[in-house]
Amino acid sequence: MPWPFSQDKSLVSSHISLIKPLLECCDSPDYKQYCLDMSKVNSCPKNKFTPKQFLAEFETFLDEFSLNVHLPIIIGDFNLHFDNQTETYVCQMRDILRTHLLTQVVNLPTQKKNHILDWVVTPDISLISNLQVMDKCISDHKVIVFDLPFCKPKPVKRTITCRNKNIDNQKLGTAIQGVAEEMKKDYNKNLVDIYNRKLKELLDIYAPLKTRIVTDRPSAPWMTSHIKNLKTERRRAERKWHSTSLCVHRDIYRDLNRKLKNAIETAKKYYYCHKIEECLTSKALYNVANTLSGKGGNSQGSIPKTIPADKLAERFGNFFIEKIAKIRKPMDTAFPSLF
Numbered sequence: 001m002p003w004p005f006s007q008d009k010s011l012v013s014s015h016i017s018l019i020k021p022l023l024e025c026c027d028s029p030d031y032k033q034y035c036l037d038m039s040k041v042n043s044c045p046k047n048k049f050t051p052k053q054f055l056a057e058f059e060t061f062l063d064e065f066s067l068n069v070h071l072p073i074i075i076g077d078f079n080l081h082f083d084n085q086t087e088t089y090v091c092q093m094r095d096i097l098r099t100h101l102l103t104q105v106v107n108l109p110t111q112k113k114n115h116i117l118d119w120v121v122t123p124d125i126s127l128i129s130n131l132q133v134m135d136k137c138i139s140d141h142k143v144i145v146f147d148l149p150f151c152k153p154k155p156v157k158r159t160i161t162c163r164n165k166n167i168d169n170q171k172l173g174t175a176i177q178g179v180a181e182e183m184k185k186d187y188n189k190n191l192v193d194i195y196n197r198k199l200k201e202l203l204d205i206y207a208p209l210k211t212r213i214v215t216d217r218p219s220a221p222w223m224t225s226h227i228k229n230l231k232t233e234r235r236r237a238e239r240k241w242h243s244t245s246l247c248v249h250r251d252i253y254r255d256l257n258r259k260l261k262n263a264i265e266t267a268k269k270y271y272y273c274h275k276i277e278e279c280l281t282s283k284a285l286y287n288v289a290n291t292l293s294g295k296g297g298n299s300q301g302s303i304p305k306t307i308p309a310d311k312l313a314e315r316f317g318n319f320f321i322e323k324i325a326k327i328r329k330p331m332d333t334a335f336p337s338l339f
Helices: 010-014 051-068 090-098 169-184 190-204 223-246 249-280 282-292 309-336
Strands: 035-038 073-079 118-122 129-134 143-147 157-163 209-215
Touching: 051 090, 051 309, 118 143, 157 169, 169 190, 249 282
Parallel strands: 035 073
Antiparallel strands: 073 118, 129 143, 157 209
16 A cells, blocks of 8 residues: 655654555455554654644645545554543544544553543544553553454465475485495496486485475564564563563563564664665665655555545545645735735
């Protein structure tokens, strides 16, 4: 699924950390009607992005977003207390969502201070089912889990041919010795060809070729044995914590979570720094940048195919008419004599 936003939007370029869409390989015929955008779109003192600026740009973001995606699902840490219905910015955000026919469906605290900061926004609540908020000790925020009406992608399979490694070495050695004894009796023939043919026949007898279908599960390019070992230890610690419910085992699990997170960040940083250093041309550098931004190498046009062409053209026209009106309005006020 292509990234559906323009590259010059400050909300997207400066305040959204995009994770590559998870539905690229979805086998469902309706998957293009959705966009699972797992982003962190919030305002905080660190990025000097005020709630007022965020609300203004987020509304513009939704205007353009609705042109490209039908029935979107937006997930993110909005850094607004949805549980506080009297807060000014929360009321403004609710009005924005209501204007765009969107609904926020999380109604349980998602942060350790019992506030709803992480939202799941959708125009159709029937898309979300079995929503749960769980504490996985990953951070001070909890994990939101829910089901979507998508078919699981079919795994890529391939056929491989291999031999059985459990060979009776004693019997094979005796058979090879017998072949050598036979070859000593005949010096007139091509001994090399005979020897190769006999060995192949013996190998087919004691270790026959077997063909089987395997599922391709390619690991991340930055994956290391150290990270795999940490994952195993973390999973073991998680099971221990769930079985005992002791604080000490919970602390051990949290510590392993932290170690695994740091190890993955270090491995990714090293891998992509090395990839960037290997880029000898600007094209190669842009390819790496596209991979990091979630575009990948097989990006397609962002025009949705689920909306009829006549309605899509009308929506595009209305969008640009409204856009021009918004641009002209402050200019008409500031320079009335020019227009």
